[in-house]
Amino acid sequence: MTQVLALAARRRDAARAAASRWLRTLGPGGAVSAAVVVLVLVAALWPTLLAPGDPTAVVPAQAYTPPSPAAVLGTDASGRDVYTRVVHGAGQSLGVGAAATAIGLSLGVVLGFGAALGPRRLDAVLSRVVEVLFALPSLVLALLLVAVLGAGVGPSVVAVGLATAPGYARILRARARAVVQSPYVRAARLEGVSAPVAFVRHVVPNTVWPLIAVATLGVGQAIVWVSALSYLGLGALPPSPEWGAMLNAGRLHITTAWWLTVAPGLAITVTAAALTFLGRRLNAVAPA
Amino acid sequence: MTVLRWLLGRLAAAALVAWVVATVVFFALRAAGGDPSEAILGGPGSQASEEAMARVRAEYALDEPLVVQYLLQLARTVTFQLGDSYARRRPVAELVGDQLGGTFALAALGLLLAWLLALAVATAAVRARGPVARQAVGLLRAGEVVASVTPHFWLGAVLIAVFAGGVGWLPATSSDNSLRSLLLPAITLAVPVAGFLGQVMRDGLEEAHTAPFATTARTRGASEGWVLWRHSLRHAALPAIALSGWAFGSLLSGAVVVETLFGRPGLGRLLVDATHSRDVPLVIGVVLVIALGYVAVMTVADVLERVLDPRLRERVEAVGTPGGEVVA
Numbered sequence: 001m002t003q004v005l006a007l008a009a010r011r012r013d014a015a016r017a018a019a020s021r022w023l024r025t026l027g028p029g030g031a032v033s034a035a036v037v038v039l040v041l042v043a044a045l046w047p048t049l050l051a052p053g054d055p056t057a058v059v060p061a062q063a064y065t066p067p068s069p070a071a072v073l074g075t076d077a078s079g080r081d082v083y084t085r086v087v088h089g090a091g092q093s094l095g096v097g098a099a100a101t102a103i104g105l106s107l108g109v110v111l112g113f114g115a116a117l118g119p120r121r122l123d124a125v126l127s128r129v130v131e132v133l134f135a136l137p138s139l140v141l142a143l144l145l146v147a148v149l150g151a152g153v154g155p156s157v158v159a160v161g162l163a164t165a166p167g168y169a170r171i172l173r174a175r176a177r178a179v180v181q182s183p184y185v186r187a188a189r190l191e192g193v194s195a196p197v198a199f200v201r202h203v204v205p206n207t208v209w210p211l212i213a214v215a216t217l218g219v220g221q222a223i224v225w226v227s228a229l230s231y232l233g234l235g236a237l238p239p240s241p242e243w244g245a246m247l248n249a250g251r252l253h254i255t256t257a258w259w260l261t262v263a264p265g266l267a268i269t270v271t272a273a274a275l276t277f278l279g280r281r282l283n284a285v286a287p288a
Numbered sequence: 289m290t291v292l293r294w295l296l297g298r299l300a301a302a303a304l305v306a307w308v309v310a311t312v313v314f315f316a317l318r319a320a321g322g323d324p325s326e327a328i329l330g331g332p333g334s335q336a337s338e339e340a341m342a343r344v345r346a347e348y349a350l351d352e353p354l355v356v357q358y359l360l361q362l363a364r365t366v367t368f369q370l371g372d373s374y375a376r377r378r379p380v381a382e383l384v385g386d387q388l389g390g391t392f393a394l395a396a397l398g399l400l401l402a403w404l405l406a407l408a409v410a411t412a413a414v415r416a417r418g419p420v421a422r423q424a425v426g427l428l429r430a431g432e433v434v435a436s437v438t439p440h441f442w443l444g445a446v447l448i449a450v451f452a453g454g455v456g457w458l459p460a461t462s463s464d465n466s467l468r469s470l471l472l473p474a475i476t477l478a479v480p481v482a483g484f485l486g487q488v489m490r491d492g493l494e495e496a497h498t499a500p501f502a503t504t505a506r507t508r509g510a511s512e513g514w515v516l517w518r519h520s521l522r523h524a525a526l527p528a529i530a531l532s533g534w535a536f537g538s539l540l541s542g543a544v545v546v547e548t549l550f551g552r553p554g555l556g557r558l559l560v561d562a563t564h565s566r567d568v569p570l571v572i573g574v575v576l577v578i579a580l581g582y583v584a585v586m587t588v589a590d591v592l593e594r595v596l597d598p599r600l601r602e603r604v605e606a607v608g609t610p611g612g613e614v615v616a
Contacts, residue, residue, distance in 0.1 A: 029430060132301070132308045136579050137541030140559065144309070147563040147571040148316040148327060224439045228545055231441045232560050247441060251549075254445050255453030255460065262449075265442030272437040280433075 030281035036274035043090035051087035055241050056080065064257050074259035076249065082263050089241035089264065094271070096157050096235075096242070097223035101215055103161025104222070108168025109211075115169065116176035117199070127173070133166040139225055146234050153242075156235035160225045164218060171214055172207060179206045210283065217279030220272035227268055243268050298587050303366060305579045310365035313572055314358055325350055329374050330566045340374070347371065365576065373562070373570040380573035383558065388577070391547070391554035393465045395539040398477030402535065403528075405478060406485035410524065411516060414493045429487075436483030440545040444476035448549075461551040473550045477542045481535045485528050492524035499523075522596060529593050533586035540578050 023031055043050050059079035067074045073082040115126040133141070138160070145159035179185060185202050189195070227244025229235035231251070236242035238249040243264040250260025317324045325344040329336035336344075345351060349360050364371070370380035409432070413425045451472060452460035458472050496502060497520045505515045544556035555574055562570035 128304060129308060132304045136305075136308075136575070137537040137582070139541040139544055140575055140578050141312075143544065143559055143563045144312065144571055144575045145316055147566050147568060148313060149319075150566065151564075220437055224437060228439060228441060231439075232545065232548060232563075234560075234563060244441075247445070251445070254449050258446075258449045258453070261442065261445045265439065265445065269434065269438050269442060272439075273434045276433055276437050277430075 025285050026278075026281055029277055033274040033277035033281070036270060037278060040090050040094060040271050040274070043087045044094045045091070047088045047091060051081075051084040053081055053084040055085045055088035056239070064253075066257075067259050073263040074257070076246075076257075076260055077253070082246075082259060085241040085246060086243070086263050086267050089243050089246060090267070090271075092236065092240065092242040093223055093227060093244070093268070094219075096153065096226045097219045100157045100160040100164065100222040100226055101218045103158060104164035104218065105168050105211065105215055107162065107165035108172055111165065111169035112172025113176055115173045116180065117203075123173075126169070130166045130169045130173075134170065136163075138163040139228060142225060142229060143234075146229065151234040153236045156226055156229040160222055160229070163225070164222060168211070168214065168218070172211065175207045175210055176203060179203050182206075213279050213282035215279075216282055217276050220275030220279070223268060223275075224272050298583070301586075302580055302583045305583055306366045306576060307362065309572065309576050309579060310362045311358075313568070314361055317568070318354075324348070327566070328568045336374075344374075365572070368576075370573040370576070371569045373567050373573075375562070375565045375567040375570070380570050383570060384555065384573050384577050387553060387555045387558050390465060390552065391540070391543050391556060394470060394473055394477065394543055394546070394552070394554065395536060397470055397474040398481065398539045398542070399532065399536060401474055401478035402481040402485055402539075403532075405482035406489050406528065409482070409486040410489040410493045411521075413490045414497050414516065414520070415512065429490075432483045432486045432490075434483070435479050436481075436487070438480055438483075440476055440480065440542045441549055443479055444473065444546055444549045447472050447476055463552060469552075473546045473552060476546050476549070477539050480542070481538055484538075485531060485535060488531055489524050489528045492527050493520055496520040496523035526593060526597055529589050529596065533582070533589040536585040537578075537582045540581065 026034060047055075057080060059075070062071075062075050062079035063077055065071055065075040065079070071081050071083065073086065075081055076085070111126055111130060115123045115130070118126075136144075141163040142156070142159035145162060146155055149155040149158065180203060185198055188198050188202060193201070223243075226235055227242070227247065230237075230242055230244025231247045233248055236245040238245050246264040247261060247268075250257065250264075254261050317327050323341070325341045325348070326336055328344050328348065329340055349357055352360070368381070370384075372378065373380050373383055376383060409428060413428055416422060416425050448460045451458045459469055460472075461469075463469065493516075497516070499520075502515050502519055505519055506512075510518070540556070542556075543554060544559055546552070547554040547557040548560050555578065559571065559574040559578075561567075562574065
């Protein structure tokens, strides 16, 4: 019995120590950001936990109600509760941001590793192309792709993903080159470890951490860009509670019904800022 | 000689931009599936007439082998033969030319405001003394990050609600280039960029202000203000100037949203409208002009950097666009 209790106490102490270590690593700003990200994740995964109402329930009689105790963030043109819609929109907004980042990251990884590890001529070509793509503002590149692929959630996610790939490719190339030329990889190669094995065992683990930090930053930016496309009417469309689409719906009522714009806009800004802070903290504490 | 090489490098960069735009469009058109001539004329929903599609097929040589099509499109893009906008039935070059001035005025004012804002923030942060002021600087840092991720479409809407709807000082829509109507859109553009520039400038200024040369100047009796103005600022400005080329690109990106928001005619609005009607020739034209404008601004930033930093004058790089280490 006492042994069990002692074990439990030790576990608890270990958990506490780990938690406080994490808190120290994150710093106060990082801790607040992490809390915000967790809150947004909860909203994305279990929206009914935070807002039990129906985000699509139309009550025409209560259209354009300003914020009040009954509807904290007011109601929209069809009398739908704005707070409920913002909470239910988290899933889609976070999802599109993550999907776009995943697309950009995978393409960036292929391009970056290709440039860093491939023959020198390939590196020269890829680096030039990446540089030029980097020169095109992401939103402009995304619009170019949407014009050809057509509007909609899918194309806008793909477009933002492709538009962010050059940034990841640049970072990965620089990192992978540094790792490949590092003493430990050279030592492994001299010991007779084959190139593919050295790549999997040494290069990948040592380039992944900075990528995670960068991707955390990237999800925030991707959310802003995908919602920009929705705002322009080229992504998710108004009945959807996606934040950009909500902003699009409130666009023409900005001077009369400001809450339609303020609520989803704040959600985007706060989420993007929290992800950015968190990404920077992760970057700062990254093992070199 | 080196100057000539450098100029050639810049030209090569511009040609490369045209090549990338042409290639991206070419492959995206084929990847979209269906008939490319229909895609060029506005996609499946546009119900383009048979003869219009036949004209496009001839113009883009769509009956030729793919390699020939690609080379032809490349040649057209690089030589600026942008063709006609199918939706507006006017030459693309003319449409783009009409909108150039308004967007340039907006972006230039935005960049100027961003610089002033970032400079004010950075100098205030460096001159802050005492615990309360240091706390305020901590908040300022957080503010910079928040500003840099604030979406234009939201910031602009809030500004409209406050300054046009609330107190009514400035117009909510702007169509001319007067300062009064440019101010709100320019502020909207400037704030996120100022967030980025402010971070870079403050870091540079803090570093320079504690550097040995600054201490030397102080021991010679120079005032804090003089040290800041004469010595530190130059160092802090360099990375910010290098980033200004990138910032200008971000301003053009922002112009897309801001011009739509404020109902202002311009390149960005033209791009959005063309994207809506899937007017591919017009989209290509606008994107090309924006990208080339970016290359031009990068070149100017490069020259400015060399003027301000004697260390750079000796070695002239052949090709390349220096970019800030900004996640984009």
